[in-house]
Amino acid sequence: MTNAAGAISDAHMPAKMRISQATKIYQTKSGGVHALDNVSIDVREGEFLCLLGPSGCGKSTLLWSMAGLHGLTSGEIRLGSDVITKPHPEIAMIFQEANLLPWRNLGSNIELPFEIKKQPPNRELIKKLLKRVGLEGFENKYPRELSGGMQQRASIVRSLAVDPSVLLMDEPFGALDAFTRDEMNLLIQEIWMETGKTIIFITHSIAEAVFLADRIVVMSARPGRISTIVDVDLPRPRPVKLQTTPEFLERVEAIKGMIDHRPAT
Structure with a gap:
């Protein structure tokens, strides 16, 4: 299976990111909370991978660990030969909220990662991305002047402006209305088809996962384990109307039956 960017999403592709026996236990005053248990996944070069599972199954813990923002209790995460224990220049993350600073306009919010790294902003790329997402001309607007969808578009530009090879997305569209x-x-x-970047995307929506993903990693209730991995063999590009077709709805119903909401005992 190939996408329009020419990236091949099949089992023969090398691993871009390798998660090996990832386990996370949070220590609290009332005892340990076992969030992840022995999770192993090879994320392929250039694929769109969705993480799906019930609330509290450790999806965000796993994603934040991939970003180097959470340490694991045991196991490891590698990007190529690099072990991820802290933020990595090849990895960018988009959160559930756009997290734009209210006192900075859109342009200066987008340039913030460059300031943190003490690097000159890539204004040519930023201009291209703003045009691509429909925000050209809004550079001087403040977050309060932008809709929720526009703010998330800005957060996508901010992440892509540093030209990462891996983009991590933690339920970035969950708070938006259905149309947006x-x-x-x-x-x-x-954007994924144009750039060929590797994307790992968390969602609670089975339909969203089927619409976006090459593969869907279905996780169990806490402690998070991999229940199954589903290949999505629908052709691309996928139009919105695909979601009303029998083949799409069949896949959604099949995955719904795979999700176990019961916590481990």
């Missing part, structure tokens, strides 16, 4: 969410799903699919 469809627009954003189309946008991120198009």
Whole structure:
């Protein structure tokens, strides 16, 4: 299976990111909380991978560990030969909220990662990305002047402006209305197909996962383990109307039956 960027998403592709026996136990005053248990995944070069599972199954813990923002209790995460224990220049993350600083305009919010790294901003790339996501001309607007969808578009530009090879997305469209969410799903699919970047995307929506993913990692209730991995063999580009077709709905129903909401005992 190939995407429009020419990236091949099959089992023969080398691993871009390798998660090996990832286990995370949070220590609290009332005792340990076992969030992840022995999770191993090879994320392929250039694929769109979705993490799906019930609330509290450790999806965000796993993603934040991939970003180098959470340490593991045991196991490891590698990007190529690098063990991820802290933020990595090849990895960018988009959170559930856009997290734009209210006292900075859109342009200066997007340039913030360059300031943190003490690097000159890539204004040519930023300009291209702003045009691509429909925010050209909004550089001097403040977050309060932008809709939720526009703010998330800005957060996508901010992440892509540093030109990462891996983009981690933690339920970035969950708070948006259905129409805007469809627009954003189309946008991120198009950007992925154009750039060939590796994307790992968390969602609670089975339909969103089927629409976006090459593969869906279905996780169990806490402690998070891998229940199954589903290949999504729908052709690309995928239009919104695909979600009303029998083949799409069949896949959604099949995955719904795979999700176990019962916590381990």
